[in-house]
Amino acid sequence: MSDAWATLDHTIAKYISKKRDELRKGIKSNEEDGVDLLTSYLSEDEIMGLKCDDKFLRDTILNFMIAGRDTTSSALTWFLWLVSTHPVVEAKIREELESVIPEQEGNKWRLFNIEEVSKLVYLHSAICESLRLYPSVPFQHKEPLNPDTLPSGHRVHPRMKVLFSLYAMGRMEFVWGEDCAEFKPERWISERGTIKHEPSYKFLSFNAGPRTCLGKEVAFTQMKTVAAAIIHNYRVRVVEGHPG
Numbered sequence: 542m543s544d545a546w547a548t549l550d551h552t553i554a555k556y557i558s559k560k561r562d563e564l565r566k567g568i569k570s571n572e573e574d575g576v577d578l579l580t581s582y583l584s585e586d587e588i589m590g591l592k593c594d595d596k597f598l599r600d601t602i603l604n605f606m607i608a609g610r611d612t613t614s615s616a617l618t619w620f621l622w623l624v625s626t627h628p629v630v631e632a633k634i635r636e637e638l639e640s641v642i643p644e645q646e647g648n649k650w651r652l653f654n655i656e657e658v659s660k661l662v663y664l665h666s667a668i669c670e671s672l673r674l675y676p677s678v679p680f681q682h683k684e685p686l687n688p689d690t691l692p693s694g695h696r697v698h699p700r701m702k703v704l705f706s707l708y709a710m711g712r713m714e715f716v717w718g719e720d721c722a723e724f725k726p727e728r729w730i731s732e733r734g735t736i737k738h739e740p741s742y743k744f745l746s747f748n749a750g751p752r753t754c755l756g757k758e759v760a761f762t763q764m765k766t767v768a769a770a771i772i773h774n775y776r777v778r779v780v781e782g783h784p785g
């Protein structure tokens with residue numbers, strides 16, 4: 542474990558000193574690509590009132606690497622598996638994708654931009670449904686600040702870790718109804734055809750309360766962009782019996 546920490550610290554330290562060097566020499570990233578987070582932290586620390594020393598930057602970068610990469614890739618992996626094993630859902634996503642492509646373009650290979658993916662209600666619902674059944678963070682823990690009694694009657698006190706399973710909560714009949722075990726994107730669509738917003742304490746895949754996921758919107762945009770590109774341009778099939 543300590544070797545792994547050392548490797549991560551060393552790699553991140555290299556990124557930080559390279560970026561400090563680039564900024565000192567006035568080398569800027571391509572403006573069209575926007576500003577990367579490390580540059581923002583280094584150049585706007587005074588405006589933000591932060592003390593961006595190397596330790597702060599190292600921890601921030603590691604936080605984003607862990608929080609923003611493996612969560613999204615795990616979510617997309619389960620999502621593609623569910624879609625490939627539910628042909629009706631796959632067909633509906635493909636149909637929705639075709640509906641946002643300008644007619645004159647035809648049905649050729651293409652990618653989808655942010656404006657286009659923001660219109661994809663069914664795809665958004667299918668991703669929520671996949672995260673309900675397979676949350677990237679399958680369990681969490683909380684610790685009470687003061688002694689308290691939970692609605693269930695359990696007594697809790699400080700320094701006590703309360704563990705709860707998001708995986709189990711996403712499959713509870715009394716929370717999601719009789720069809721809780723089914724992959725059914727429709728449950729996320731309101732009668733008006735818009736996304737049905739479930740309370741964050743019911744759909745906990747992005748946590749709830751003050752420590753809720755900061756990257757939720759970015760994550761949805763990334764996942765929809767990647768999922769749209771894969772589903773529109775390819776057919777993903779599970780290799781039966783693959784050792785995994």
Ligand code: HEM
Nearest residue numbers: 608609612613616677678746747748752754755756759760
């Ligand atoms: C499907 C994708 C994602 C899921 C399911 C997810 C889920 C979560 C969860 C459950 C937490 C709370 C962790 C805890 O306190 O124990 C969290 C925190 C966080 N997430 Fe995400 N996340 C995703 C993508 C992202 C992305 C793409 C970013 C960054 C661009 C990001 C940034 C963060 C940060 C910074 C926190 C810490 C917030 C804090 O403690 O104040 N996440 N996320």
